[in-house]
Amino acid sequence: MSEETPEVSAETSLHIDPYERNWMRLTVVLLVVFATAVTIAGFALGFQVPSPEERVDPRTVAIGDGPFADPGLREYPDGSYDLYIVSQMFSFSPNEVTVRAGSEVTFYVTSIDVQHGFKLQNTNVNMQIVPGQVSKLTVTFDEPGTYDYICTEYCGSAHAQMYGTLTVEK
Amino acid sequence: MLTTPTYELTKSEKSFVSIHLLFAFVALAIGTLFGPLQAFEFSGVDFYPLLEPVIQSYYQGLTLHGVLNALIFTTFFITGFLTLTTIYGLKRPLKYPLLNQIGFWTMVVGLVMAAVPILLNQASVLYTFYPPLKANVFFYFGLTLVVVGSWIEGYGFIFTWREWRKENPGVRTPLMTFGGLITMVMWQLATLGVAVEILTMLIPWALGWIDGVDPQLARTYFWFTGHPLVYFWLLPAYVSWYAMLPKQAGGKLFSDSLARIAFWLFLLLSVPLGFHHQFVDPGVPAGWKYIHAVLTYSVFFPSMITAFTVIASLERAGRARGGKGWLGWIPKLPWNDPSVSAQLLAGILFFFGGIGGITNASYNINLVIHNTAWVSGHFHLTVASAVALSFMGISYWLVPYLRGKRLWSRKWAVIQTWLWFVGMLIFSNAMHVLGLLGAPRRTPLGEAPYIPEEWSGHLLRTSIGGAILMVSAYMFIYNIARTWWSKKLNAGPGELVEIPAAESVHPAQQTPAKLDWWTPWLIGTVALILVAYGPQLIEQIGNIDLSSPGVMP
Amino acid sequence: MEEIKSTEEEFHPKGTALVLAIFVLVLILLWGTVYLILLSRGMTTV
Ligand code: HEM
Ligand SMILES: [Cu+2]
Ligand SMILES: [Cu+2]
Numbered sequence: 156m157s158e159e160t161p162e163v164s165a166e167t168s169l170h171i172d173p174y175e176r177n178w179m180r181l182t183v184v185l186l187v188v189f190a191t192a193v194t195i196a197g198f199a200l201g202f203q204v205p206s207p208e209e210r211v212d213p214r215t216v217a218i219g220d221g222p223f224a225d226p227g228l229r230e231y232p233d234g235s236y237d238l239y240i241v242s243q244m245f246s247f248s249p250n251e252v253t254v255r256a257g258s259e260v261t262f263y264v265t266s267i268d269v270q271h272g273f274k275l276q277n278t279n280v281n282m283q284i285v286p287g288q289v290s291k292l293t294v295t296f297d298e299p300g301t302y303d304y305i306c307t308e309y310c311g312s313a314h315a316q317m318y319g320t321l322t323v324e325k
Numbered sequence: 326m327l328t329t330p331t332y333e334l335t336k337s338e339k340s341f342v343s344i345h346l347l348f349a350f351v352a353l354a355i356g357t358l359f360g361p362l363q364a365f366e367f368s369g370v371d372f373y374p375l376l377e378p379v380i381q382s383y384y385q386g387l388t389l390h391g392v393l394n395a396l397i398f399t400t401f402f403i404t405g406f407l408t409l410t411t412i413y414g415l416k417r418p419l420k421y422p423l424l425n426q427i428g429f430w431t432m433v434v435g436l437v438m439a440a441v442p443i444l445l446n447q448a449s450v451l452y453t454f455y456p457p458l459k460a461n462v463f464f465y466f467g468l469t470l471v472v473v474g475s476w477i478e479g480y481g482f483i484f485t486w487r488e489w490r491k492e493n494p495g496v497r498t499p500l501m502t503f504g505g506l507i508t509m510v511m512w513q514l515a516t517l518g519v520a521v522e523i524l525t526m527l528i529p530w531a532l533g534w535i536d537g538v539d540p541q542l543a544r545t546y547f548w549f550t551g552h553p554l555v556y557f558w559l560l561p562a563y564v565s566w567y568a569m570l571p572k573q574a575g576g577k578l579f580s581d582s583l584a585r586i587a588f589w590l591f592l593l594l595s596v597p598l599g600f601h602h603q604f605v606d607p608g609v610p611a612g613w614k615y616i617h618a619v620l621t622y623s624v625f626f627p628s629m630i631t632a633f634t635v636i637a638s639l640e641r642a643g644r645a646r647g648g649k650g651w652l653g654w655i656p657k658l659p660w661n662d663p664s665v666s667a668q669l670l671a672g673i674l675f676f677f678g679g680i681g682g683i684t685n686a687s688y689n690i691n692l693v694i695h696n697t698a699w700v701s702g703h704f705h706l707t708v709a710s711a712v713a714l715s716f717m718g719i720s721y722w723l724v725p726y727l728r729g730k731r732l733w734s735r736k737w738a739v740i741q742t743w744l745w746f747v748g749m750l751i752f753s754n755a756m757h758v759l760g761l762l763g764a765p766r767r768t769p770l771g772e773a774p775y776i777p778e779e780w781s782g783h784l785l786r787t788s789i790g791g792a793i794l795m796v797s798a799y800m801f802i803y804n805i806a807r808t809w810w811s812k813k814l815n816a817g818p819g820e821l822v823e824i825p826a827a828e829s830v831h832p833a834q835q836t837p838a839k840l841d842w843w844t845p846w847l848i849g850t851v852a853l854i855l856v857a858y859g860p861q862l863i864e865q866i867g868n869i870d871l872s873s874p875g876v877m878p
Numbered sequence: 879m880e881e882i883k884s885t886e887e888e889f890h891p892k893g894t895a896l897v898l899a900i901f902v903l904v905l906i907l908l909w910g911t912v913y914l915i916l917l918s919r920g921m922t923t924v
Binding site for chain 2: 166167168169170171172174175178179182183186189190193194196197202203204205206207208210212213214244268269270272274276277279280281282283284285286287288289290291303305306307308309310311312314315316318
Binding site for chain 2: 892894904909912913915922924
């Protein structure tokens with residue numbers, strides 16, 4: 156041990172190279188720029204992520220008289236919709252929905268068995284579906300067309316078959 | 326001038342490290358097989374019917390792939406490698422070798438206990454085992470034992486370091502040991518999440534003591550561990566990049582103090598940001614997701630320090646080897662050393678992994694890629710490249726060192742690293758693109774009914790990349806196996822491999838003593854975890870609702 | 879110790895700076911692309 160032990164009382168210093176110091180500054184600037192862009196998109200432009208909506212009992216949510224007992228569209232006088240969807244191994248109900256172009260649709264999705272995913276293709280609707288919780292997001296459909304909603308979380312043997320279709324008509 | 330004192334591991338120390346690696350390589354050899362099969366399935370080439378007697382489904386295979394590669398290969402390799410960096414860095418034997426033996430064999434028992442139900446198709450729940458998908462209880466027991474075994478090995482390192490500290494007051498902990506200790510301390514804190522999940526919820530449920538689980542709370546527990554898990558994989562690779570690679574390249578570490586600062590920041594920041602995996606969860610408030618997004622951005626900072634320090638160390642080495650101009654030092658690096666080429670290529674792939682990572686972490690941008698093939702493309706650049714390819718590179722000197730051998734073929738090894746690089750560029754690029762187009766992950770895309778025709782080119786590219794990766798993976802396994810067992814390769818005098826321990830430009834002893842001082846960092850770490858997780862844990866545990874009975878898939 | 883000693887004082891990691899500058903450009907480009915994809919796919923409000 157003894158002869159290889161370095162001198163314990165050596166002068167200490169961080170020895171940060173000026174190039175590296177500048178690199179660290181640049182990294183911070185970059186992160187601040189990215190964070191600002193994300194914050195603006197989220198809180199000023201309305202690109203938001205789901206937040207707690209409601210707790211439900213997965214064993215009873217689809218029976219009785221709550222909205223998930225009769226899933227599907229609810230249209231409001233102003234032309235907007237609420238869309239209630241129940242996920243279960245290995246289907247969404249309903250699995251076909253039609254709405255009018257230009258309408259605002261609020262998705263309420265829950266699961267009565269295991270976790271699922273709900274991703275509406277070509278939109279930003281992408282939610283984890285967790286039994287006992289209701290996942291909610293609102294979007295407006297400007298473009299007519301068909302949009303698949305697919306299950307993006309492994310949920311069992313026929314997971315790959317689980318999807319539905321939303322049609323936006325003129 | 327200082328001479329680097331060498332320390333030769335004893336025979337039993339070498340065989341103790343070796344047996345870790347043996348388990349790691351066997352796990353990799355079996356686990357990796359399913360990767361290409363998955364990639365082939367994407368373009369409609371389905372081998373699963375052939376596996377039917379043993380493997381019942383794509384998902385059973387995917388469970389094996391995730392568990393064996395991401396959990397078992399990594400954990401066994403890491404505990405073995407860090408045993409070596411502890412002993413060799415401190416130049417003393419383990420304080421309680423028996424303790425580490427117990428830790429290791431606990432992991433082995435756990436591995437067997439988890440593997441049996443997976444092979445019997447009673448735990449096809451993937452390596453994240455999200456309830457209420459239910460597995461045979463032995464799967465949960467087994468995983469618990471693997472984690473506990475790794476804790477015990479970590480305690481063994483800490484006891485050894487404390488003994489060394491008593492003998493060497495005031496001396497900076499050697500960097501390779503220091504990085505290993507931080508890894509294990511971080512791991513200890515991080516795994517509390519999954520330990521609570523399994524012990525308080527999943528095991529009682531799988532045993533029938535409680536009727537159901539709270540899947541949202543389980544996710545929160547899981548991702549408390551799940552994100553730092555990636556740093557548990559990564560930090561040992563950083564140990565090699567900082568404390569060994571500069572030497573292998575013929576130079577020195579550019580900055581000892583920044584290396585240590587980076588490791589401390591990883592301890593501080595690895596845990597309190599797990600909600601970035603739950604951005605689209607229904608049961609976590611958006612405000613907390615945003616806070617964790619910002620914290621995740623901050624952990625990008627030590628990775629950027631690492632990038633600079635490691636590359637500057639390489640540049641210095643390349644210039645000493647005659648490299649001129651802005652980039653002329655790059656070709657001068659010893660690319661013909663497979664251990665170096667593996668780690669350099671791993672580092673290049675990690676650049677792209679980092680870009681994907683910062684994208685994933687960007688709060689609402691997560692809506693674009695969550696649970697798509699993008700994510701899988703991303704972590705094959707991180708864990709399956711930055712980490713796995715670096716571990717292969719380490720193995721290219723470590724196995725010959727431990728076994729007293731020459732590597733069976735250095736040339737094949739270099740080619741192997743390039744094949745991994747090329748295969749992974751193709752594979753991961755295709756997966757990222759597929760994800761942006763909307764392809765889900767964890768899905769046999771070859772049989773999904775909603776796949777548009779336009780995706781087929783990208784699906785084919787995943788298969789091609791997968792095929793190249795498969796060749797590369799088994800070239801690695803073959804090279805290591807030949808080296809391991811062949812008697813003809815016994816190294817003669819002068820051919821024995823040395824452990825590449827890098828010095829730093831400014832000797833470690835000149836690094837401020839504060840950077841070798843645990844208490845304030847530990848207090849800060851625990852405090853930050855309490856701030857970032859405390860309120861949500863209180864809220865979610867307070868509202869626990871064990872109403873999901875679950876299903877065994 | 880090795881050959882490097884002589885160059886020790888003058889070493890400036892300018893190649894590293896260049897490599898990382900390229901990295902930052904690629905980062906901004908790719909991250910920016912996905913950010914724009916997010917914006918192009920429309921708002922999601924809660
Ligand atoms: C020959 C090389 C490899 C190929 C071709 C490959 C291919 C794949 C593919 C196609 C998937 C996605 C499956 C899906 O989402 O449905 C996947 C998942 C995964 N791979 Fe690999 N892989 C390889 C090596 C590795 C290695 C070395 C590791 C880690 C050390 C790894 C870790 C993972 C993990 C953790 C998953 C996710 C499993 C899950 O979603 O539950 N892979 N792999
Ligand atoms: Cu599914
Ligand atoms: Cu993470």
